[in-house]
Amino acid sequence: MTPGGVLYRARAFDTPDDPFSDGAQTPGFRYADDLGLAVSDAGVITNRGPFASVAAAHPNAAVIDLRAGILLPGLVDAHVHFPQVRVIGALGMPLLEWLERCALPEEQNLASRDYAEVIAGEFVASLIAAGTTTSLVFGSHFAPAVDALFTEAARFGLRVTSGLVVSDRMLPEPLLTTPERAHAEAVKLAALWHGRGRARYAVTPRFSLSASDAILEACAAVMSEVEGAFFTSHVNENLAEVATVAGQFADRSDYVHTYDHHGLLGPSSVLAHNVHPLDAELDVLATRRTAVAHCPSSNSALGSGLFRLRDHVAAGVPVALGCDVGAGTGFSLFKEGLQAYFVQRLLGDRGFSLTPAHLLHLSTAAGAAALGLDDVVGDLSEGKEFDAICLRPPAGTALDIGLRHAGSPDEALGKVFALASDADVADVWVGGVQIASGGFLRALSPRRPGSRGTPAG
Secondary structure, eight states: OOTTOEEEEEEEEEOSSOTTSTTOOTTOSEEEEEEEEEEOTTSBEEEEEEHHHHHHHOTTSEEEEOTTSEEEEOEEEEEEEGGGGGGTTOOSOOHHHHIIIIIHHHHHGGGSHHHHHHHHHHHHHHHHHTTEEEEEEEOOSSHHHHHHHHHHHHHHTOEEEEEOEEOOSSSOGGGOOOHHHHHHHHHHHHHHHTTSTTEEEEEEESOGGGOOHHHHHHHHHHHHHSTTOEEEEEESOOHHHHHHHHHHOTTSSSHHHHHHTTTOOSTTEEEEEOOSOOHHHHHHHHHHTOEEEEOHHHHHHTTOOOOOHHHHHHHTOOEEEOOOTTTSSOSOHHHHHHHHHHHHHHTGGGSOOOOHHHHHHHHTHHHHHHTTOTTTSSSOOTTSBOOEEEEOOOTTSHHHHHHHTOSSHHHHHHHHHHHOOGGGEEEEEETTEEEEETTEEOOSSOOOTTOTTSOOO
């Protein structure tokens, strides 16, 4: 960062106001074709406005002109699995079969710290390539692997909330734990990482199907002991899963109740999928202000079902987007936004008519709000940290042609979600520091042998 800060000049979109809210104004996004953003040495946006006026107020700032591309807030992924990078693209199976044949065998490999470090490198690089600067990450069943993830994320300054995945039934034996061990390992990891740099701890039972009441009670104990901890798990993803959970918890009214019974749901909780909710479950989620991570590509690939976004919005349940790698088909939240649009179209009158503003909001500000970071990131307003990406499609590609000939900002943003991919993410900043440019990654610190368990930077 240049002393005195940096002044960015850009064409930029963001959604500081929620386009899903009652009375939201069309088009639902904020756009400027010659925006000035003054970013301090601390990485905070200190001035925003027309470039000429911001430049006049900061005559000594170094100017970086990004108008050849499109500037967006850094993307926020509300549900992605760290151990599953190498099983992306296994098609033709429903959830439980896919877990048995693909995900769980690979997850057992992370018992090796060395293997986990390689996967952590691939995972973090994939997030950055996709323009994801903040994420709620489903961790590993092995504590050293979770430590490896936090260590690698810290090297690049990514905002990662994650934790030890715990289960005590229905999975291969190497992935099982006990309530006592689950509690002890979680508390130790949280002491090491929670609140250090940009890392935060998430209490993470895999799902109620593989987590008994004893495990869920241990999770509740961790939540009570680790101030500010998050909670995440899966819910109502697949009908066979839902039926099995109902048989396991005969004294609970529904799947959501298996978590709520232990006091695990609140504004710091995010449940993935919720494809098949009961109306009563939506009411509980809304009352608790628990967010749902919508993972449309995964839901389609596994045949789990079509997400009822309209019902969630009507009930007041917060919704964000997740790529759900590796059942999802990639890390790109642009792809997830497009797939979310398709799903709602397929639902016809029961669907929610999504606009480009909705898609941008789901990919950025909604995720930041779900993760309790909406006062820090999610849009490009004054006072927020400069987490941003610049899209610069290669010449002659469909997105390049589409953006050059877009008739309006709304049309241009629609083309971004219809056509953008990892290849179009040219630059990535977190907290004002550029960590990727032209496909090259820039770590904040080198990978240091023997530094396990010590945040980098």
